[in-house]
Amino acid sequence: MTTDLDKTDRAILAALQNDGRMSNARLAETVGLSETPCARRLKRLESEGYIDQYRAMLSRSALGFGVVAFVYVRFAVHDRTVATRFEREVQAIPRILSCHNVSGSADYILQVVARDLDDYGTFMRDEMRSLPGVTSVESALSLREVKANGGLPLS
Incomplete structure (x- = not known):
């Protein structure tokens, strides 16, 4: 399945691993695309199952789990x-x-x-x-x- 990913797809995935709240505009700028093709690729990556979910990473220490x-x-x-x-x-x-x-x-x-x-x-x-x-x-x-x-x- 990962053989279907090109350099831009991998760049999108890498950027989102670092910041899952990144706006489409910033994501597009980061990977060198305009917004519409970036949004299309992102939608495809989601629908093909490369992105399981988006979630917040919580701080164990702030929540008292030492x-x-x-x-x-x-x-x-x-x-x-x-x-x-x-x-x-x-x-x-x-x-x-x-x-x-x-x-x-x-x-x-x-x-x-x-x-x-x-x-x-x-x-x-x-x-x-x-x-x-x-x-x-x-x-x-x-x-x-x-x-x-x-x-x-x-x-």
Whole structure:
């Protein structure tokens, strides 16, 4: 699918990854097009699924989430029904920012936020350990974020 993108399409996508609120006029100027062809290309990129959505990136620290943890979840029994229930329940928990089914020693890796370590401990005890199929959890706490929300490579 990405082979259909030319240099200008990639420039549009890169500009929007940096500033999703960019006006069409500014976007057109940034990529060297007039406004109408730029708007047409943008509409095509959206309709072809290259742009999933537009959203605001919120500040975790300003909202009081001082802890970021990566949680390695393991199942003892690998049952499709249990995994489906686990995934459905995970999607309903707002403090779980992402969940990936992975290969290796863990079955899933989750990125979780909490206000502080006490809040994180309570979440682990009351919510994580009671999710369907979970037999083991291991946490890695982020000490410092080096890079966040990087855009996709478009070269």
